[in-house]
Each structure stands twice: as C-alpha cells, then as structure tokens.
Amino acid sequence: MLGGDEGSATVAPPSEEPVRLLSVPEYLESTVMAVLTEGLEDLCRQRPANPVDHLALFLLRRSKSNAVTEVPAKDAIPAEPPKKYE
Numbered sequence: 001m002l003g004g005d006e007g008s009a010t011v012a013p014p015s016e017e018p019v020r021l022l023s024v025p026e027y028l029e030s031t032v033m034a035v036l037t038e039g040l041e042d043l044c045r046q047r048p049a050n051p052v053d054h055l056a057l058f059l060l061r062r063s064k065s066n067a068v069t070e071v072p073a074k075d076a077i078p079a080e081p082p083k084k085y086e
Contacts, residue, residue: 035062 039058048054
C-alpha cells in the first residue's frame with residue numbers, strides 16, 4: 001500500500017475534499033486500495049481457475065452499496081468466450 005494502516009481491510013471514506021480534486025494515486029488510496037489489496041491477497045491464497053471472476057465476486061461481496069445483487073458463479077461465467085470482431 002502507499003501508506004496508512006497495513007492491517008485495515010476497510011476502505012477509508014473520502015475526505016471532505018471532492019474526489020475529483022485528488023490526484024489519481026490519492027483517489028485510489030482513499031477509495032479502493034485497501035479492499036483491492038485484500039482481494040489480491042485472497043486471490044493468491046486461493047489460486048482459483050477463474051481469477052478475474054473470483055476477484056470480481058470478492059469485491060462485490062465487500063461493496064458498501066446496497067444495490068449489489070450476488071449472482072451464483074455458474075450464472076456469472078459465460079458459457080463460451082465472447083466472439084472477437086475483426
């Protein structure tokens with residue numbers, strides 16, 4: 001992390017300063033770095049077959065938004081990869 005409490009896994013609330021005025025590193029540190037780091041550590045421990053899906057579900061579970069609806073993994077993973085258009 002870029003500093004702060006290493007043991008904290010919660011996202012610090014943004015300061016009074018509007019987030020648009022923060023630099024990119026300051027914005028990321030104040031909003032997502034703690035939970036993203038925790039998710040990446042979990043990913044390294046688990047080593048799932050679908051790491052992106054695993055990380056996405058991890059982040060959704062820890063989202064503070066009440067609008068998140070958890071979808072079973074079998075329904076969240078496409079049956080086949082999307083076709084590439086050339």
